[in-house]
Amino acid sequence: MALPYELLIGLRYTRAKRRNHFISFISLISMLGIALGVAALIVVLSVMNGFQKELRTRILGVASHIQITGINGELENWPALAAQAMQHPEVRAAAPFVQSQAMFAVDGGVKGALLRGILPDQEDQVADFRRAIRSGSLDDLRPGEFGVVLGAELARSLRVFTGDKVTLIVPQGTVTPAGVVPRLKSFRVVGIFEVGMYEYDSGLALIHLADAQRLVQMEDRVSGVRLKVDDLFSAPRIVRELAPRINADAYLSDWTRSHANFFRAVQIEKTMMFIILSLIVAVAAFNLVSTLVMAVTDKQADIAILRTLGARPRSIMAVFVIQGALVGCIGLALGVIGGVALALNIDVVVPAIERLFGVQFLSKEVYYISDLPSDLQWGDVWGVTLIAFVLALLATLYPSWRAARVNPAEALRYE
Template identity: 55%
Template structure:
């Protein structure tokens, strides 16, 4: 089978056992460095992609993409929701009332944001119904003062469905006995778990009960929450929605409440990717030192080939092939190992946590409680292409030096 001379000799040099074992060792280190660099880049970027995905699906699946709030309580929220849903970017809409306060139980206190919802409407704009550990949203009935809490809140107070919690509003009631905070007892109807910080800071009640606590007539709402087809269009769409309404309304969107978290993850992914790329660059440029030593070791062979008629381009091709083989093998092995690691890192970390009896990511500190990973093949292609490109560039200078070798000068002392 015909093979070009540079390719044939370059492969022979790569497979041959050299007299100088130190050169072989440096070649192996260069290959392992590339493998490690590519593996780590794929793994870390997959984890960052996983955090990005969890932010979109979990956090932004629970918090509103956008809300249209009234300066006064909204009388007819159904007409408003129907008008909002006419916008092509709006998937669905549901009313809400939000209250801030504290939950107490047996001396324990925890701050909480209470969201008053209509269960059948909330299912269309939130993923909370998919993450109920105990009970359902339908268990919330108007007038029964039931509450659905997150798993962290339930564990903090040691309560389960059927137990009682006290909600303390940041208002004072003046009575003949003095000034007292406003309190209301709620019965736990369900527990949800999304594996995020919302498990310890959010509680849900029926909108009718929330209206009573706000001292509004039944049926009035604070605003309407909308779910968008493209959540990244939230600032633009929310402004368009408000502009199309005739009443006194204002808009808010998720970029104000959680946009900094999303921006931080995107920035960290970019910066970590650039820093890890330096590892690949160092490993790739180790090929330069390897080939420089190989050229020095093979000067006599180069001179003989030149004497037999090999052109400088042929000599340059031989060493470019040799260096490129190191880059291709290192990148290929690193890519395969990186893909396998990215696909299994969540299970491996979960197994390690179970073995050690500790949790690396706590929902009290981080917005999720496990290590997510999402392999994006375009990232794999980009990383491998960058590694191969740097490996190829690293071969140019040593190969050029080899092509400039003078046969007479190289054979003078041989």
């Protein structure tokens, strides 16, 4: 089957070695510009996705997908409430907790923290504290032994290590003739965890649920129940479905509410980076305009001959659209291949650059995420590809329209 002559001529113009080497140079620059812009956009979006995923993993390793808390701060008969929640097919696990503000005192130093009472075996099913343990063990939290697991920054500020004693002070005081006296209890540090989020590493302490109930005088009540679901992005929908099933005066919230501002800020930053880097691709794509304008000027005699042989203006326009689109597609293909390859191997490339130049981009002393994460999402790749292709195609319209308006008589007058 014969190909249209517009396609053949457009391919020939692209392959041919031009008499004007400057046009060839500008074409190469346009091609490389598109490739560089597309690759940069894919890599940056992958890194932003990686940071978002890493932060979400660390936050949800401590926080819960869904949390059920009592309206007055207490829940009675929590096993029945957890059983009601577990009847939902997408709820994977449930764990009770007791939460209170507290202060730790060691050798005259005092540090405030959030105290959370947990059942270690059940907590493992809704959080990843065990993976974050740096010393000691979560299993050493036993009822009646008054052990505590501290965040790494909290332990560092108190200057304590595993095995040391700390004094815990809670606001639920004891009434005496002299007034309300805060409750004090000596705890032994049985573990230290580090999740990589300063908010939790510097202000969270874990004790056994029974010890927490005894300390804050809750008897067999709890502050709430934490739930883990199959798909964390379905948490808002699951909360709406759970609300009618829960037979208690309780407040249901999901992770998107408790950290809404944080994740919204990350998403806005990703969107702005996408827009800014898309402008780089746009600048590179519109370099094709100057390339094709010069090519049209260089090929005016050829255009005139084609017109005298019967070629219609739209056929002349198609020739230069094909030529410009081919240059853009080659640059686009190179950018996609390079961007995907770099995004998939950024954990190898960045350390190699750091070793080569003796620098460290994300210092452990400053950043809690010291490695550059990458999460390549093919939806982003296809989106970038489509935008770059449309921009390249738009850049060919004006030069092609100008070529279609060439007057054969004027073009051949001085030939």
